[in-house]
Amino acid sequence: xxxxxxxxxxxxxxxxxxxxxxxxxxxxxxxxxxxxxxxxxxxxxxxxxxxxxxxxxxxxxxxxxxx
Amino acid sequence: xxxxxxxxxxxxxxxxxxxxxxxxxxxxxxxxxxxxxxxxxxxxxxxxxxxxxxxxxxxxxxxxxxxxxxxxxxxxxxxxxxxxxxxxxxxxxxxxxxxxxxxxxxxxxxxxxxxxxxxxxxxxxxxxxxxxxxxxxxxxxxxxxxxxxxxxxxxxxxxxxxxxxxxxxxxxxxxxxxxxxxxxxxxxxxxxxxxxxxxxxxxxxxxxxxxxxxxxxxxxxxxxxxxxxxxxxxxxxxxxxxxxxxxxxxxxxxxxxxxxxxxxxxxxxxxxxxxxxxxxxxxxxxxxxxxxxxxxxxxxxxxxxxxxxxxxxxxxxxxxxxxxx
Numbered sequence: 001x002x003x004x005x006x007x008x009x010x011x012x013x014x015x016x017x018x019x020x021x022x023x024x025x026x027x028x029x030x031x032x033x034x035x036x037x038x039x040x041x042x043x044x045x046x047x048x049x050x051x052x053x054x055x056x057x058x059x060x061x062x063x064x065x066x067x
Numbered sequence: 068x069x070x071x072x073x074x075x076x077x078x079x080x081x082x083x084x085x086x087x088x089x090x091x092x093x094x095x096x097x098x099x100x101x102x103x104x105x106x107x108x109x110x111x112x113x114x115x116x117x118x119x120x121x122x123x124x125x126x127x128x129x130x131x132x133x134x135x136x137x138x139x140x141x142x143x144x145x146x147x148x149x150x151x152x153x154x155x156x157x158x159x160x161x162x163x164x165x166x167x168x169x170x171x172x173x174x175x176x177x178x179x180x181x182x183x184x185x186x187x188x189x190x191x192x193x194x195x196x197x198x199x200x201x202x203x204x205x206x207x208x209x210x211x212x213x214x215x216x217x218x219x220x221x222x223x224x225x226x227x228x229x230x231x232x233x234x235x236x237x238x239x240x241x242x243x244x245x246x247x248x249x250x251x252x253x254x255x256x257x258x259x260x261x262x263x264x265x266x267x268x269x270x271x272x273x274x275x276x277x278x279x280x281x282x283x284x285x286x287x288x289x290x291x292x293x294x295x296x297x298x299x300x301x302x303x304x305x306x307x308x309x310x311x312x313x314x315x316x317x318x319x320x321x322x323x324x325x326x327x328x329x330x331x332x333x334x335x336x337x338x339x340x341x342x343x344x345x346x347x348x349x350x351x352x353x354x355x356x357x358x359x360x361x362x363x364x365x366x367x368x369x370x371x372x373x374x375x376x377x378x379x380x381x382x383x384x385x386x387x388x389x390x391x392x
Binding site: 042044045046047049054057059060061062063064 | 342343346348349350351352355356357358359360361362364
């Protein structure tokens with residue numbers, strides 16, 4: 001707004017901020033299907049990888065996507 | 068070192084190795100042509116189809132022999148292994164059963180394994196593996212069959228009923244595409260029987276690769292590093308310890324450089340001072356990693372960029388041909 005009063009209702013209070021909901025993806029890891037919350041996707045060469053922090057080692061990980 | 072591998076089985080006839088298998092080869096005997104204690108079939112050679120028409124031998128009627136009417140010297144088979152240029156281990160296991168008569172040069176049976184380069188198919192056996200002619204190595208005086216082991220460059224004896232002989236071989240192929248050549252040598256002298264079985268397995272070293280274009284002269288001091296993880300002009304095809312060992316060594320030696328380690332047992336590409344943004348697509352296509360893990364993001368983007376540029380320079384990619392209109 002440019003400061004001009006439009007005569008409308010006053011702004012309603014903003015809701016408390018909530019973290020964005022991460023997309024859940026199943027990956028094949030250690031012979032099992034595991035659900036991970038992904039932070040993004042990366043395409044490299046012929047493959048697409050999903051990005052997440054691996055809870056096993058705490059490393060930023062890019063896992064090949066099966067979707 | 069972790070290995071991956073496969074195996075192939077090959078048989079000429081089968082028999083029950085736990086019992087006394089034989090075929091009656093005395094043409095005067097009333098049970099001529101009968102095979103005893105066969106599990107399934109042995110090979111029986113009888114070229115005289117006038118006296119013994121095909122199908123007339125008792126073992127043919129009983130279904131426990133395969134009749135040969137021609138006399139062959141040997142039978143060969145090949146295994147085409149395109150898996151790797153890395154160290155391979157061959158393990159072969161043979162069992163054979165031959166004519167019950169005293170072995171002669173004409174009815175000796177054995178197994179011989181050699182290698183053949185696909186790139187040079189006329190070179191049947193790698194010369195260094197064969198000292199002397201295969202025939203001479205295969206046969207020996209004293210009525211025993213001898214088999215030449217190309218790796219240990221030695222000869223072991225096989226008698227006329229060899230069961231469970233096992234040989235380990237290890238070699239470093241020097242070219243992609245190596246055929247493993249096997250041959251059952253059995254001079255099929257007329258009126259003989261023969262059965263053999265071989266289980267041949269091969270394993271390929273799946274050692275991790277250090278992906279770091281080293282300057283050979285600059286890093287001459289790191290003899291130990293080179294002897295451990297190897298050194299290759301392309302900075303890619305290097306052998307080494309397991310991935311964790313290499314990562315630990317590299318963190319100590321090159322804390323400020325960018326490098327990657329590909330664990331081809333777990334199919335994980337570890338990145339140090341790198342992120343996937345700096346990994347070229349051709350490398351991903353070449354390695355096909357299941358995962359990339361960032362051990363440490365780049366503290367200095369110039370270091371990561373230098374790694375990428377040097378890797379690309381040493382692995383110049385051939386551009387794809389232009390599409391036809």
